[in-house]
Amino acid sequence: MAILETDGLTKRFGGLTAVDDVNLTVEQRETRAIIGPNGAGKSTFINLVTGLLEPSEGAVRFDGNDITGQEPHEITQQGVSKSFQTASIFPDMTVQENVRLAAIAAERGSFRFDFLKRRDRFDVVDDVTEEMLRAVDLWADRGVEATSLPYGDKRRLEIAIALASEPDLLFMDEPTAGMSPEETNATVDLIEQLQEDLGLTIVLVEHDMEVIFRIADRIAVLNRGAIIADATPQEVQDDPDVQEAYLGGVEL
Ligand SMILES: Nc1ncnc2c1ncn2[C@@H]1O[C@H](COP(=O)(O)OP(=O)(O)OP(=O)(O)O)[C@@H](O)[C@H]1O
Ligand SMILES: [Mg+2]
Structure with a gap:
């Protein structure tokens, strides 16, 4: 289909x-x-x-x-996700925080119905964040402030942010x-x-x-x-x- x-x-x-x-x-x-x-x-x-x-x-x-x-x-x-241009990056947050925030936003809908399982949800968020940072090869740079990434890396971070909703x-x-x-x-x-x-x-x-x-x-x-x-x-x-x-x- x-x-x-x-x-x-x-x-x-x-x-x-x-x-x-x-x-x-x-x-x-x-x-x-x-x-x-x-x-x-x-x-x-x-x-x-x-x-x-x-x-x-x-x-x-x-x-x-x-x-x-x-x-x-x-x-x-x-x-369905879309990789936005740099507008979606929070410059003062680290690479990891940026992707984590996007993963939390994507999970938010399930919280409302599933709040007893909050802990599991946060584990999911951490797992997804790591998976997507590794997928775009930014895991080693996870602690870096987004603003200080070179241009190509910023674009890869945008892709990871888009991927955070799986x-x-x-x-x-x-x-x-x-x-x-x-x-x-x-x-x-x-x-x-x-x-x-x-x-x-x-x-x-x-x-x-x-x-x-x-x-x-x-x-x-x-x-x-x-x-x-x-x-x-x-x-x-x-x-x-x-x-x-x-x-x-x-x-x-
Ligand atoms: N919000 C809007 N209000 C009015 N006109 C718009 C709006 N968004 C796009 N347009 C017009 O619609 C047409 C298509 O624009 P669009 O941005 O989709 O083209 P595009 O194929 O993405 O072009 P590019 O290759 O330059 O990015 C253009 O004539 C544009 O001026
Ligand atoms: Mg266009």
């Missing part, structure tokens, strides 16, 4: 249709890239699925359940933006490793074609809010509509 399905998903901002009747299906454990020119609607699409924006029309199904219009924290608790589906919006070639390579390796170790499904928006061709199983191409191609990297590369609309004759 598909892990994620959107059905006629549409978002209008006044007269602008930023996301236009998008039907997208993502399979379990797939790495799906979403590409398209600036302003194509990629971030808006992610915000619709993760609950940060409410759709004008259409539906979102996760694991077969309709999650359309739910609050972000409700969607997170069902297993998602099945992780969205990443331009995970390698602003990274050096070395940091980009390390991030690609990390994404592949997360998928193997945690069994994640990953949907990523990315401008770096080299990154996309290395890790994407399928690529959806958005143009002016609409999907104009949804295929394997090779098929997308050979698609004349994509070359015309998006790549503008650029050789891949």
Whole structure:
């Protein structure tokens, strides 16, 4: 069964249709890239699925359940997470405290119903914090203040924060933006490793074609809010509509 399905998903901002009747299906454990020119609607699409924006029309199904219009924290608790940019990091807290706080936030819903088991819950929080810090290779730096991490490490910390809710589906919006070639390579390796170790499904928006061709199983191409191609990297590369609309004759 598909892990994620959107059905006629549409978002209008006044007269602008930023996301236009998008039907997208993502399979379990797939790495799906979403590409398209600036302003194509990629971030808006992610915000619709993760609950940060409410759709004008259409539906979102996760694991077969309709999650359309739910609050972000409700969607997170069902297993969908998004790696935010540095805004989600508390700079004065340590690396470990940042991830722990996110793990507590993710557990909070269960506290209300399960407060007698509070102790167990805190053990879970500590275990998850350690697992995710190890997964992004920041366990050795757990005591470091987040603010003093190098850029690439900060981005990995954001990923660990997103993983603290133990998602099945992780969205990443331009995970390698602003990274050096070395940091980009390390991030690609990390994404592949997360998928193997945690069994994640990953949907990523990315401008770096080299990154996309290395890790994407399928690529959806958005143009002016609409999907104009949804295929394997090779098929997308050979698609004349994509070359015309998006790549503008650029050789891949
Ligand atoms: N909150 C908003 N209010 C009004 N218009 C918006 C809002 N958010 C996005 N838009 C518009 O919707 C369109 C799609 O924007 P979006 O940020 O989703 O594009 P994108 O594909 O992520 O672009 P980029 O590659 O530059 O990140 C753009 O025209 C943008 O100006
Ligand atoms: Mg964007």
